[in-house]
Amino acid sequence: MTEKWSERNWISWQKINNNFMLILSIILKHLIFFLVGIFQDIFITYYLQTVAKEYAWRAAIFSTLVTLINLLVLYKILTGIEDQIITIILAYAIGNGVGTVMVIKKREIKKFFFGK
Secondary structure, three states, X not given: OHHHHHHHHHHHHHHHHXXXXXXXXXHHHHHHHHHHHHHHHHHHHHHHHXXXXXXXXXXXXXXXXXXXXXHHHHHHHHHHOOOOHHHHHHHXXXXXXXXXXXXXXXXXXXXXXXXX
């Protein structure tokens, strides 16, 4: 009797563990796309600033980075993520918005964290 009970407990524990790992994997995917969105928008904003100031080499470097990130994200979304496509695109878009705010408010953010 105890053998069957412990076997049932083990199977239940495995199911719980598998579900937990699946949820953790989904959260991690969304977090990665959110952070990529932030960094991409920071690069885009700096790219636009370098173009406006006519810094050709800096603008070329940022343009390359922005294009690379855009295409890699597009490729990853189109080829690998079928289940949570809408929520991942939403997380990515929100990350872009947060990146814009971070660049625009960079002085306030520096002042908050570093007191300068």
